[in-house]
Amino acid sequence: MKSYVQRMERAVSQAQEAGLAGLLVTPGPDLVYFTGYRPTAITERLTVLVLTAGSDPYLVVPVLERPDAEEADGVAAVTLIGWKDGDDPYETLSGLVDPAGRYALSDSAWAMHLLALQLAAPHVRCTSMTSTLPMLRAVKDDDEVARLAAAGAAADAAYEQIAGVRFAGRSEADVGADLAGLLREHGHSQVDFTVVGSGPNGANPHHEMGERVIREGDMVVLDFGGLKDGYGSDTTRTVHVGPPTAFEQEVFDVVRAAQQAGFEAVRPGVSCEDIDRAARDLITDAGYGDFFIHRVGHGIGLTTHEPPYLVRGEKRPLVPGMCFSIEPGIYLPGRFGVRIEDIVTVTGTAGRRLNNTDHGLRIVA
Secondary structure (H helix, E strand, C coil), rough: CCHHHHHHHHHHHHHHHCCCEEEEECCCCCCHHHHHCCCCCCCCCCCCCEECCCCCCCCEEHHHHHHHHHHHHHHHEEEEECCCCEEEEHHHHHCCCCCCCCCECCCCCCHHHHHHHHHHCCCCCCEEEECCCCCCEECCCCHHHHHHHHHHHHHHHHHHHHHCCCCCCCCCHHHHHHHHHHHHCCCCCEEEEEEEHHHHHHHCCCCCCCCCCCCCEEEEEEEEEEEEECCEEEEEEEEEEECCCHHHHHHHHHHHHHHHHHEEEEECCCCCHHHHHHHHHHHHHHHHHHHCCCCEECCCCCCCCEEEECCCCCCCCCCEEEEEEEECCCEECCCCEECEEEEEEEECCCCEEECCCCCCCCCCC
């Protein structure tokens, strides 16, 4: 429970530094982060954690869901306020906040709850939690890094097995189903995505696996991940069905070198955009800059995509404990794509990969 208390205290401190009165945390990853509570079903009934400077934390929760909330590890550190059907929970909430305060509100909050609060407390202002407190969950503690490492190792194990199945003559959907099954076999409770982009489909970074039959000579992008013990995995490897052409190997080698350059640039104090630049400059210098069409990385934790974002213009410095992807790619429309992705954490001096499968172009059958 100590870590939950520290997280709430740190959040209130960050809110004060940002000129906010506090935070209003609704069901979703933010609520899990602060209390460990994940409602079994997200309903129209209001549930909200109130974190305000100078006040104890309160969790407003429907009475019928209170027993579930009480079982969460971090809820023992908050005061529970139950409300029954027929009560006005927004009137209750309005009494717990600064009547003229400005609050960071979870991005996952329902509009109906915000609008009802504005009617009950018309002078309370709310702003997006991500826009005002983007680093709220970005720096992971040792337990979080360990969970991310375990999720990464499970995804690595799934990759090693999928690389041994037959690709040629099977649909992308069939291979994707195998991959999803392997993620579950290795401990994932939730599979969020299994991109299988073969041949020209690999030139679409977010291609959804389809019925295209994989052929001899195809480059195949495999991007997959989900949740294991509450924390995310996300890795990409590119394989080839049979021997590649010299041109395919050349493009692959550029991406591999760019991914390595991005990784080697990781150290405390370096800006997020510097990691993007390190990988992007190498691809641009090789003549493929127009075909690298996305940022180089995103944070990961309780969700697959969260701050920090490694993109041009993001000057925020890296801090030990940040965890994010490094995933440069080259996408040649109508031909093929290549992407290599690892999750990396910032240590006291450099970066550490949380994915450790070989980066070479794996030849599959």
